[in-house]
Each structure stands twice: as structure tokens, then as C-alpha cells.
Amino acid sequence: MIGELPKTIKVGEKEEPIRTDFRDILNVFAAFNDQDLSVEEKAIVCLRIIYKNIDEMDSSLYMEAYEKAMNFMEMNDSKKDSDYNEPKLMDWEQDEQLIFSAVNKVAGTEVRSFEYMHWWTFLGYYMGIGEGLFADVVNIRQKKLKHKKLEKHEAEFYRKNREMVDLKTRYTKEELKEKEELKRLLGI
Template sequence: MEVWELPTSIVVGGIKYDIRTDFRAILDILKTFNDPEFENDEKWIVALTILYIDFDEMPPHDYEEAREKAIEFIDMGIKDDGKKKPHTMDWEQDGAVIIPSVNRVLGREIRAMQYLHWWTFLGAYMEIGESLFSQILNVRIKRAKGKKLDDWERDFYKENKNLIDLDVKYTEEEQTEIDRLNALLNGQKGV
């Protein structure tokens, strides 16, 4: 992929496919990957259907290449080092604190824009400086790595626990079982 341009299509199996490049479409894809209700194969079908405008015309033998190129597009061509990293952010949960930071970088309200290319959004995201989101992220990273929080970070965590702690997402069946066990532990009957 050419980083000096904003791609609007991807070649898969020698055929050029137009793609959805607005940041909202890619965030929908990322949201799908965090949904425990979907199996991995289902997540990929949803993701490819969102990204490739004519996915229904793509031959199934090209799905693997389409998947690899989708990852490359979403990651803006930046290669992953392959090292396992702690889960420290969630696009959906953190959206309310990410958006103001991206707005500040771009100098405008992105939710009011008809269209914003994913790479432009992601570039602005990577340039987020000192902000509420960066403070949240720093505390999460320190906690995930087992590092001691500074006094101000401990206070910040206590005051903003609801923003800092990432929600754990369960399937409907898992949540039903958790609720059943909680009811048993709390001495409730009829569950």
C-alpha cells in the first residue's frame, strides 16, 4: 500500500475492489471483533462484508487474501511486531474520550463530517498528545505491566475508575451463568 495516498480500493485475486474507507465503517469492523457473540469466522465475514463494497461478488478462494489485505489496510500498512501486548484500549468503550482528542488534533468536530478516511482518523489518533485519553491509557498500561502508580495516578485512578477499567465482554450464555452463580452466592432462590 502506498502511504502517500489514501487508498479507496484493494486488489484481491487480481481484481480491484472498492472499499469503505470512512472511519465509522472501520470502527464498526473493530467493534465486531470485540463482540463475544460472534465466532471468529463470523467476525471475518462481517468485517469483509463491511470493508469490501462488492464482497458478495468475491470468489471464496480469495477470502484469505482479502483478509490479509484488510488487516494491512486497517493497520495503515504498519507491521505488527508479533509480541503479545496487554489489552489497554477499546474503541467502543473509549470512544467518548478518543473523539475529543482526535477533534483537537484535526481542529474540527469529526462526528459532523460527512466523511473522514480511516487513515486520516488513525493518523490523528496516533498524534494524540496530553489528554484525558492519554492519562487513562498511561494508567492502564502501568497497571497491565504491574508497575507502581505515582501518587497522582493513584488518585486519578480512584476518581476515574469507571473510565479506566475496561469492561469484560461476555457471551449471552456466559452472562447467564455468571448471573446464576451470583444469585446462588447471594442466597437467592428460583434461579
């Protein structure tokens, strides 16, 4: 029905109840960013977070359930596989404070204070973000990725706020151990 926010996803022949609060979806994205989880483990975390009754679902439906969960998280936007290979311009965890500040401005209130907010409502606010600090940061990231020259004020902002603008590289536990061992060997 027009204007209704989905609370179920049809998997197989059954409407499966799902978790729709924006915090749940952000937890899925946090799992997707976890370098210590395999692709399969990330998919399992996604299914366990999204579907309330995943343990009752026939495992032969897991792939369909995963694809439909991804569609739900993207507001049914059908993305091509090539879209997923694009360089990231934002990170839900790293940019959390910038994102919430911008979303709160659009919503006119502190959205984290709500006990519940449907993911699509939150995403609607997110898509309404206009000019501001978060948009400036993303714009600079985009220009840098495309090797475009920054305007004078952007270059100045970047010099002063490099930590905020540069997306952090995420390392697995093993990679971090290797880096620490190398530092130890080099006496750094």
C-alpha cells in the same frame, strides 16, 4: 501514488472497491469485540463491511482479502502475530468519548460531524494525540499491566476514576446467563 488515500485493495488480480470511512472501520472493531461472534463470523463481518462487492468475489480469495483488509486497517503496518497477543490498553467502544475528544482536539473540529472521513485521515489524527485525559488513562493502564508503581497524582486519579480506567470484561450471552443464575442461587 504518494499522498493518495486508497479506495481499493488488490485481491487476486482485481482492484476491489472498499469502504474507507472511519465509522465503517470502527464497526469492524466493534464486531471484533463481540464475544458472541466466532472468529470466523468476525472475519465474515469484516469482509462484508470492508469490501463493497464481496458477494461477487471468488470465495477462494477470502483469506487474502481478509489479510489485506487487516493491513488496510493498520495502515499497511506489518504486525507480527505476537503483537496481537499483547494486552489491550484501549478499547474503541469503551473509550469512544475519550478518543473522540482527543481526536477532535488534534483535528481542531468535531470529526463526527463530517459526512465522510477516510480511515487513514482519522488514524493520523488518532496518532497525533498528545497529552490529555485519554493519554493519561492509557498510561495508567500500561503501568498497571506492567505492575509499575503509579505516581501519587496517578493513584489519586485512578481511585476517583476507576470505572473510566479499568477495561471492562466482555462476556458472551451464555456467560452472562451463568452469572445471573449463580447470583440467583446465591440470593445476590
